[in-house]
Amino acid sequence: MGIQHRNxxxxxxxxxxxxxxxxxxxxxxxxxxxxxxxxxxxxLSAICLANANALMEAxxxxxHNGIGSFRVNSQILPAKTHPQAGYSISNLPDGSLIEAxxxxxxxxxxxxxxxxxxxxxxxxxxNSPREDVVDNSVNELEYQAEVAEWIHADVINxxxxxxxxxxxxxxxxxxxxxxxxxxxxxxxLTVENDDRIxxxxxxxxxxxxxxxxxxxxxxxxxxxxDEWSIEEATQMAQTTWNREPLFHISSPANGWQGxxxxxxxxxxxxxxxxxxxxxxKITVEVEAKAKELAVARLRDELFALNSQVSDx
DNA sequence: AGCGGTCAAGTTGAT
DNA sequence: ATCAACTTGACCGCT
Numbered sequence: 001m002g003i004q005h006r007n008x009x010x011x012x013x014x015x016x017x018x019x020x021x022x023x024x025x026x027x028x029x030x031x032x033x034x035x036x037x038x039x040x041x042x043x044l045s046a047i048c049l050a051n052a053n054a055l056m057e058a059x060x061x062x063x064h065n066g067i068g069s070f071r072v073n074s075q076i077l078p079a080k081t082h083p084q085a086g087y088s089i090s091n092l093p094d095g096s097l098i099e100a101x102x103x104x105x106x107x108x109x110x111x112x113x114x115x116x117x118x119x120x121x122x123x124x125x126x127n128s129p130r131e132d133v134v135d136n137s138v139n140e141l142e143y144q145a146e147v148a149e150w151i152h153a154d155v156i157n158x159x160x161x162x163x164x165x166x167x168x169x170x171x172x173x174x175x176x177x178x179x180x181x182x183x184x185x186x187x188x189l190t191v192e193n194d195d196r197i198x199x200x201x202x203x204x205x206x207x208x209x210x211x212x213x214x215x216x217x218x219x220x221x222x223x224x225x226d227e228w229s230i231e232e233a234t235q236m237a238q239t240t241w242n243r244e245p246l247f248h249i250s251s252p253a254n255g256w257q258g259x260x261x262x263x264x265x266x267x268x269x270x271x272x273x274x275x276x277x278x279x280x281k282i283t284v285e286v287e288a289k290a291k292e293l294a295v296a297r298l299r300d301e302l303f304a305l306n307s308q309v310s311d312x
Numbered sequence: 313a314g315c316g317g318t319c320a321a322g323t324t325g326a327t
Numbered sequence: 328a329t330c331a332a333c334t335t336g337a338c339c340g341c342t
Binding site: 030071121250287291 | 332334335337338339340
């Protein structure tokens with residue numbers, strides 16, 4: 001039982017481990033397409049099974065080390081939706097075992113109060129004016145939603161997408177395209193403020209009208225501010241959630257003065273952690289290159305801060 | 313066995 | 328017009 005289960009705050013690890021020997025495998029489409037179809041399915045089967053087992057190890061590590069949430073990499077089933085190399089799990093030689101292993105991950109997560117989350121990458125753009133881009137995005141979201149159901153993940157988090165010179169119209173397209181998602185994808189979808197186009201205040205109307213929760217990234221908010229303070233954005237974001245809110249924290253690699261402030265540091269500077277988050281019942285995903293080491297350090301530093309406060 | 317170039321996909325803005 | 332940035336590291340074919 002991890003420390004944050006006793007406190008209200010839950011810290012989350014993103015995708016990878018720095019020191020712990022838990023590894024997820026992947027491959028490339030190019031190498032897959034060089035193989036015959038049976039060879040290809042055999043190779044994919046081995047990778048997917050290895051990844052299902054690695055996910056179980058990852059969850060066990062989190063459970064034993066006070067990490068309350070784990071973000072699953074989009075490549076957990078590599079090339080799943082690729083037009084040529086794509087496949088369905090039931091066509092893989094070890095398909096049933098793969099699915100059973102993922103379902104066991106879900107069981108383990110639920111039993112131990114662990115949260116799991118997906119974050120599709122930059123190619124998933126639900127508000128693109130290009131039909132083919134939206135098609136691909138929907139396919140990708142549906143794939144991740146299937147795995148999400150197996151492992152009991154409750155969040156599939158994406159950004160608002162491009163601005164295309166007209167943000168309101170672009171957000172309207174986002175809303176419209178939501179209707180193309182299945183229930184299991186739609187109910188898990190969340191939207192996160194980014195550091196270039198959509199600030200929290202831009203997204204709130206979308207969240208209000210569609211019921212899609214806002215993942216508040218305070219680093220992005222500092223890079224792309226709006227009329228809201230951090231405290232205000234925190235409060236607004238909380239009201240969009242019908243379950244435990246999910247926020248993001250990171251620190252700039254080269255300080256707040258430099259010109260590329262959006263690049264992530266190895267660790268979190270505890271000074272960047274909003275004071276108003278301390279007593280909330282939320283998940284905070286730690287986006288830092290030092291991965292589980294950064295989560296551990298942040299947890300210790302927050303704990304030390306809180307002890308000081310209560311000593312006074 | 314070790315090395316380094318390459319990896320499906322979108323969008324923006326710096327150069 | 329090109330390219331890096333975005334969770335980045337891992338794979339793969341060559342020697």
